[in-house]
Amino acid sequence: MKNTILIGACLLFAQQLVKAQSSSYKPVEGKIMTEWAAQVTPENVHREYPRPQMTRENWVNLNGLWNYAIRSKGQAVPTSYDGEILVPFAVESALSGVGKTVGKDNELWYNTTFSTPKKSRNDKVILHFGASDWETEVFVNGQSVGKHKGGYDPFDFDITDHLKSGKSQSLQVRVWDPSDEGPQPRGKQVNNPHGIWYTPVTGIWQTVWLETVPEVYISGLRNASDIKSKRILVTPEVAGIVDGQQVKVSAWKDGNMIAEQTVNPAEMAKLTIKDAELWAPGNPVLYDLKVELLDGKKVVDAVGSYAALREISMAADENGIQRMMLNGEFLFQYGPLDQGWFPDGLYTAPSHEALVFDIQKTQDMGFNMIRKHVKVEPATWYHACDKMGMLVWQDMPSGDMGNGWEMKVGVLGNQSDRDRTPESEAIFREEWKEVMDDFYNFPSIVVWVPFNEAWGQFKTKEITEWTMTHDPSRLVNSASGGNFEMEGTKITGDIIDLHNYPDAKMPDPEIFGKDNILVLGEYGGLGLPVDGHVWQQKDNWGYQSFKNQDELYARYAGLIEHLGKLVEAGLSAAIYTQTTDVEVETNGLMTYDRKVIKFDVSKMKSLHSPLYNK
Structure with missing residues (x-):
């Protein structure tokens, strides 16, 4: 009886301890939130298996409340911490529970403990990070186990030799992220958010997990097909x-x-x-x-x-115009520009349900493609696209900006390549290769996009041709929006991609269609701010703003009517800006908090269906 009482008391204490840990966490207030934010707790945060293309049963999720500290750059491992942070949300986000900016002169430190994994004598323990932005150093029991540079690619360390005897191990992580004051890929992040540029994302923003493997083990797979x-x-x-x-x-x-x-x-x-x-x-x-x-x-x-058995290619139609072919047949590809930001989690969706919600609503509206814009998602996002049948165009996150671009005769962007330092070039090349390798297995990805609108664009021909050689199984859109390398009328890469707001236009098929796939890489941007669902009350914008949903739909329907004529003339794909509002941009199909769908979903699907029958 005494043992039963003791066990019961221990269980009650453990439950109270968990409850106390949960109650100590709360999101930062002051910003709009998605409906999923209220369901986030330290115990349930992103518990899904993080690597769907290579699964094992023996793994441990380390997400939850960790300690954090912001210290001047170059200091030793802290001996005290500033508070708790909910991993895997970036420190600037509301859902992290912190909501602070770090900056290039400081470093973000994490501290936690984990239970010693159960393993046989020769087993190895691998520590995985889905993503951490940008330079990450990992310490186990006070010893550095390695560094990683890159904000978008998964990485891991074999920590077997750094484990000590006992039931618990300590883990510290140091992250430095200069945001737009460094040369590294960083997408839309800036220290001074405004317009189309958003809040910085520093530190761990995807799942951290442990995996136990045998001494000799399967370390990778490369899956492809021949239809x-x-x-x-x-x-x-x-x-x-x-x-x-x-x-x-x-x-x-x-x-x-x-x-x-x-x-x-x-x-x-x-x-x-x-x-x-x-x-x-x-x-x-x-x-x-x-x-x-x-x-x-x-x-x-x-x-x-x-x-999956799937092939993406290009071939000329009966008029000699190059078309984008899926499994040997022309399929018009149409989808939104998808930034992948959330008002509460920034780069990180509040939950897997929230992550998949955007894909599902996009599909419900009758889109068959998503352009993932200057951001890379967790592997679980691409897995969802694979399962749902959603085509993906994957951008490389841009960085080291400085050169601009300008329109030339309404067709091509015209600007010289940026002169980047050897360090900057090496950073780009290494992470682009890692992104392509790490996400190669997902059949939903059909197009790689190394550059967008000359943002940090350099050595265009060399980078494009390397991309095509490194993965010949996909099409390559060398420079979405312009700034192309050309020989005659042939663009380096497979695609010539025009950006135009708000109306639908296309590259001239008579000039460019014989050698290149013709694409409208961005258009639309029709704005509708919805009171109570905006990032800030004033100074929101869209490329063209409307007063109500009826006006918005009428204008959009006119765009689609004209787009259909372009498809008949030789257009192979188009991307509408954009899936959701993002910070002060209010040109989304949905509000930033995903609580208001600005378009009637069934009407949108009916409107889009004829595009695929041209």
């Missing part, structure tokens, strides 16, 4: 490989194995899929994969994944 041979192609990477070990790759559909092959590590498995279905909007067929590392008959390691 002509109806094959899924899987190339496994194995860390610490031992002679004689092999990898068995199998494909599954509805719980049934439909193909398998055993190959040597680093050798490509080619799985022929009987009765294969091609992935496309409206038919997002995915095949589950199981990848097992074998030592004889013993399974040393195993991961889950998935793949």
Whole structure:
């Protein structure tokens, strides 16, 4: 009886402790919030598995309340902290519980502890970060385990040798982010937010997690497909490989194995899929994969994944105009410019439900594509696009601005490339490669966009041609909005991309259509501020503002009517600005807090449907 009472008392104390930790957290007040913000707690914050393209069961989520400190740049690990921060929300965000700016002269420090992972003697423990902006150094039990530079790509460290005996381990993280005062990719972040430039995002902004793996383990997968041979192609990477070990790759559909092959590590498995279905909007067929590392008959390691049969290409139509082809057929691609910002979490959605909400509403309105604009999302976002059948154009986040651009005869941006330092160039190249490699497996991504509107654009021909060589399976839009490298009428890359506000226009098909895919990379920007749902009460703007939803819809319907004529004339894709309002921009399909949809969803779908039948 005494033991029962003692156990009960311990459980009650633990429950009270958790409740006390939760009650100590609250978002920063003063900004509009999404409906999901009220549901965020330290215990439930982003608990979903963060790497859907390579899954394991043995993992631990480290999101929650950590300690934080803002200190002058260059100081040692702090001995005291300023308060608590909710990871993985950036320190400037409301949902972090902090809402402070750091700046280039300071560093943001984190401190937490985690339980010693259960593992066998030779197992390794890997510490993963979905993303942290920008320069991140990680300490385990007071020892530095490594540094990472890059705000948008996932990274990890093997911390096995830094673990100590006992039940608990300490973790400190140092982050430095100069925002727009440094040369690094940073997208729309600036220290002085205004217009189309938004609040800085400093520090951890995606899930932090631990994974236990065997001494020899599957460290990566590269999934592709060949629709002509109806094959899924899987190339496994194995860390610490031992002679004689092999990898068995199998494909599954509805719980049934439909193909398998055993190959040597680093050798490509080619799985022929009987009765294969091609992935496309409206038919997002995915095949589950199981990848097992074998030592004889013993399974040393195993991961889950998935793949699709999908091909993106270009080909001339009956008029000799280059068209964007999906699985060998022309499909007009139409979607919003998607910035991926939230008023409460900034770069980080309040929850997975919130993250997927934007994709779902976009699809409900009849769009079949999203241009992810100068930001990279968590892997779970692309996984949702894969499952829902949403095409994605992926921008590289811009940085090291300085050069401008100007319109030339209403068709092309014309500006010389920026002269960037060797350090700045190296930072860009390294992170662009990492982004392309880390998100290669997602079939929803069909276009890479290395540059936008000459923002920090440099060595355009070289970067574009490298991008095309590094991933020949996708199309490349070298410079969305202009500032192209040209030889005659041929643009470097596959696409010529015009930006025009607010009306729909296109590059001249007679001049450019024989060699390039014709795209309207941005247009629209029709604004409607909704009282009670704006970032600030005054000085909001859109490219053209309206008084009510009826006026807004009437103008938008006129844009679509003209857009349809451009599709018939040779336009392959268009992007409307934008998915949601963002800070002082009020030109979204939805308000920034996602509480007001400015357009009738069913009317929008009916309006868009004819575009895909041209």
